[in-house]
Amino acid sequence: MVKITPFKAVRPQRARAGLVASRPYGEYNEAEMRARLDYNPYSFLHILNPAYKFQHTISGTQKFQLIKNRYLEFKEEDTFIQDEKPCFYVYKMETRDLYCCGIIAAASAEDYKNDIIRKHEETIASREELFKEYVKTVGFNTEPVLLTYENKPEIQQILEKIMLRNPEYEFATRQRETHYLWKVENEAEIAQIQQFFAKMNSIYIADGHHRCASSFLLSKESAENNENHTGKESYNHFLSYFIPEEHLKIYQFRRLITDLNGFSKEDFLIRLDEHFRIENRKLDAYTPEQKHQFKMYLDGEFYSLFLRKTSMHFTNTLSRLDSQILYERILAPILGIKDLRKDKRISYIPGKKDILEMKKLVDSGEFAVGFGMMPVSISEIKQIADEGLTMPPKSTYIEPKLRSGLTIYEF
Template sequence: MSLVVPFRALRPIKSFASQVAAPPYDVMSCEEAKRFVRENPLSFLHVEKSEIDVPDAGEDDQRIYDRAKTNLLGLVGKGVLRREEVPVFYLYRQRVGERFQTGIVAGVSIADYEAGRIRRHELTRPDKEQERMRHIDTVGAQTGPVMLTYRRREAIDRLAERVAARPPEYDFTAGDGVGHTVWVLSDPAEIRDVVEGFAPVESLYIADGHHRAAAAATVARLRKDKNQGNRGEEGYHILMSVLFPQEQLRIMDYNRAVRDLNGLTAEAFLDRAGQKFLISEGYAGKSPVRRHEFGMYLGGSWRHLAARKEILGDDDPVAGLDVSLLQEHLLGPVLGIRDPRTDSRISFIGGIRGMVELEKLVDGGAFAVAFSLYPPTVGEMITVADAGKVMPPKSTWFEPKLLSGLFVNLLE
């Protein structure tokens, strides 16, 4: 199988695209999702976050996944979603003000993912991976794309420019002000150009969607084992993805909040933290503007933290990251967060929510302290992945997010 292949997406008919399209399942709480769908019964959140329709369900309730399947079939039955007659690629452009990012929507070989040609930079949380695996397997579809990036290819740039010059299939602005435009690439010559354009690419990199990717690979293994007539052409052999050139992607800060001070008084905590970080009172900026600096909200006020020289200088691509410095020299040894993947005392807050969200969490009493971080670059992310290493959990927050509901990959 080629690295990228066209596929027969299940997608909204043109007039319903803006109503169906929804934020991904993991950026909203249940209450936020319920408010989002209140005035839009066609929202794809009914599929991606179907627990909003099973109010009495526990976290591990199979009814959540069954309801997702029912809701997807309902959209098909109403004629809202239709499947492509033949395999195609898509061009997907997102606009934020004057900035835009343009990617190719494609099926990417699961075999290449398993072989390491599609590289990751984060470990997954077992519970979240299992949850997404059950969703994909029960629904029989990959309902949201994985965001991948690659080192720029001029041939792909030229193709995207040509395609974007013609009228689109979808073109709308979502409620958050982000514009979304989609073109269909069905011409055999264009399909060949995409396949050939990506053929020389040595590696693709997961930017966003590690849990989706890992879950899809698990489902593929399960289905291959069960399917005696496996042809190699079934939808579970591919990972539905959007591939962006690395220069176009933007990483925002991914901040942290911790529920308690690990038995320390505020004074003792500041004393311990000050051994590895220079601490300044009254940090009006709240959010750092350079590497190795942090904001800290504690007791109703902001402080500025700067990593001391003795904890810097490691050539290891992971150890020098700000998320690593905070984890290895403060969150772990001082606050007792040994494994941020599984510790329920820590929460991660995307930078899109701003510093106000960190203040709200601490001022509300549910959290004792919050930290704002300077984001890593896409280049740093790729360096880590190429070294076969992983960043600490929740190191990268990409904006804008890929919408769910515009493309669905059926497994059979």
Template sequence: MAIIKPFKGLRPKKELAEKVASPPYDVLSSEEAREMAKDNPFSFLHINKPEIDLPPETNIYDEAVYQKGKENLDRFIKEGILVQDEKPMFYVYRQIMGDHSQIGLVAGASVEEYEKNLIKKHELTRADKEEDRVKHVNTLNAQTGPVFLTYKARPEIDALMNKIVQGEPEYDFTADDGIRHTFWLVDKDEDIKALQELFKQLDCLYVADGHHRSAAAMRVKQMRQAQNPNHTGDEEYNYFLTVIFPHNQMYIMDYNRVVKDLNGLSVDAFLKKVSEKFDVQKLGASAEKPRQKHEFVMYLNGEWYRLKARPGTFNENDPVEQLDVSILMNNLLVPILGIGDPRKDKRIDFVGGIRGLEELKRRVDSGEMQVAFGLYPTSIEDLMAIADAGKIMPPKSTWFEPKLRSGLVIHLLD
């Protein structure tokens, strides 16, 4: 069962939606956000990354940052930039990036189902980042960034969603990056009830992206429940802001790696060690993406190489061990390059596939890094298999595109 709840969304005025909507808080540095929002007083970054309105030396986890976020949210409401809907409803959010289109339902998902693992996870969270979202949500009394959920597609849900998007949208704009965002209100009682009934038929939901936001929602719910002697389970803090897409509309790009040095090895010695676990083919100066699972490309010393994992280097029956990110980690990054915990090791960095292989080449040619690895994208089926098995993916396994815009709708907690 998947319990979803309509809510009274806090949203931008129609004419301001394009100016308000911003990239998610966790894909921009404070400097990038400050630059993006400097000429736009309506940007949601003033709420989602409020340190941009404080001195640059301010620690992003300082209490003043959360208070500035609340101040900015209150101002947006007072000035009528954001207005709350009068009745609870669902929303439909479609994104179009090139030839790819995905249609998701914006809804409140059950924190209790998350606690019971009926909303399944596949990543661990970092304590500092989770605490940051807890403080942000609790201080603002609002969930400002949606969690990206997915489910095993159902034709009945597709049919109803496709019917809804035939209506007049509330928002429809193309952002600076060329991605089109269209947003519909689902305010008819019969559509709301039908969607709830259809989602109840699902076995579970999966967190695709937003593990820190969903974990924070659980902690805030638990805090508020403990403080509320009249807790009923119907309070808004029992639900968290989500956009829920069918699995067959998900678009996962490669998530690539760059490493600062060869761990004291010469280029020849490094290549010799790599060839013990991988078939190595020199490609020359031209970049080529991996063509299939268990195949990698590597950029080193001005040349590209194709690597193919040899049989026996991984367990094909283990949903985690057979992931390409695991194969690369277990057979090359750890034993040859000496990478420790990839969440903390300063010698490794990660590059989203949206930046292309040229970004890998640039990072190495600049001298900042010495070797780069391009991976074949993890599949949504791999993600669900790992979540179903109760296992955890290695960090930085999936890069979802397009990213959900923040600020199109906010879930207030009371």
């Protein structure tokens, strides 16, 4: 059974919600970041970039402590308030090409330990430890783990009923997004939602594997250091956004490689010919239309790569995955990239970005070749997780990406 728990969110006052909420930190370029920090005193970016007021660059534990200080200032100034009762929060976002509606709540670290919350990507131990220390120092979590479940009409019905009420928040952004949030504090509705999730055997991480793993590490450490541990403490849970599968939008990550590992262009194409049927598309930015087809940009021209039937030797779901095929047939044996997590010769850009971004980076000489593929499907994600396997890094870029600062979970 899946456990979903209400919590007392720390959140912006209604009138300031649109001003506080910020996009994921990494989405801002330097100019955008400066503009937000200079002209919006309520932006959550002031908390995430606390040294800006000192015009100084800091990192590590010193930065973590300053983040905590800025957060406490927002609370002291009543920019943030905290709900008196544990609640669920129904959150809806609409954009030109995305609609999502789900429940912000606390997920169970025990469910993660027991593989009820299932993962499909590997995590890096050093990043897990870093994130754990970050949350431990700042004392709060504002970026929900994205958890997805099979579409359930009964859950959708209760959400539709809740959304007939006036929302707690409703605001639009310059990115043409509209955000809505409803507070659910009725105990009968909370219990009903919990009962629906209790009938599920498993739920899947769509995005946030490191946040999930670090939250589990923190809960384990905190329990070991607490002689009076009961299992009900806030550290036993972590902030999550529970969303039906049909509301996810999954993109690929394109791969960019700095060099051809000593091969000439002609020799590289000959090596590819062993496993792929190659077609030169010239300046036609070919888009793969089915699995096991790949896009390649090399020396000013696009190519389509079709995996030969003689090379389709699959043993499990992972071996059928296009990102794994690319690794096993091209990146490792030909380009010499064995460690996808540490090799600095490979970079990734989200497939949501225009293909001209990949073309520009290769044309500039910064990279020698770029690859694209079909996005992974939700069924592949679930099969990988169910089989206890993990995808290569950067196999999926998944939306929605929620705004930071709207519902904060304190430890």
